[in-house]
Amino acid sequence: MLGPTAGGAALARDSVSLAHEDVWRALAEIPDPEIPVISIVDLGVVKEIRVEGERVEIDFTPTFMGCPALETMRVQMESAVRALGAEPDVRVVLDGSWSTDRISPEGREKLRAAGFAPPALRSAGTPTLIQLERGAFQCPWCGSPDTRLDNVFGPTPCRSLRYCHACRQPFEQFKTI
Secondary structure (H helix, E strand, O other): OEEEOOOOOEEEOOHHHOOHHHHHHHHOOOEOOOOOOOEHHHHOOEEEEEEEOOEEEEEEOOOOOOOOOHHHHHHHHHHHHHHOOOEEEEEEOOOOOOOHHHOOHHHHHHHHHOOEEOOOOHHHOOOOHHHHHHOOOOOOOOOOOOEEEEEOOOOOOOEEEEEEOOOOOEEEEEOOO
């Protein structure tokens, strides 16, 4: 792979100079297949990156078991690593489950800006069904807490459907997982 020099000429970049930050930046450009406003890095599915010479190992955990986007994410990560001039080894890790606490603050804001209500942090406590029905979940469109749960079952296992009484907009609420 070629990299720039101070004089503008290109130098061959050896694999030893590939840094973890290069890989993280490349993966941060990959959109989530289901919700493309957020990257797989902001979503928190990338658990660990190891750079060993010309080989880059990536461990990632899907948002839920049986996620239909596993293969798509794996292929996209492999392509991003190859574009850096390295050989990828992307592994699905199921021994530590993903949680919504792994979504970055930037990712939460991107979700909100796209009309998805981000999940509450688990440190604030896992919500019960009663809390989901009556909790003050803010509308991502107008910010009003005057919302109601329409359906605990949304388009994916990690989302529910809500309605805002203030702006009369439906929206998806990420469940705290």
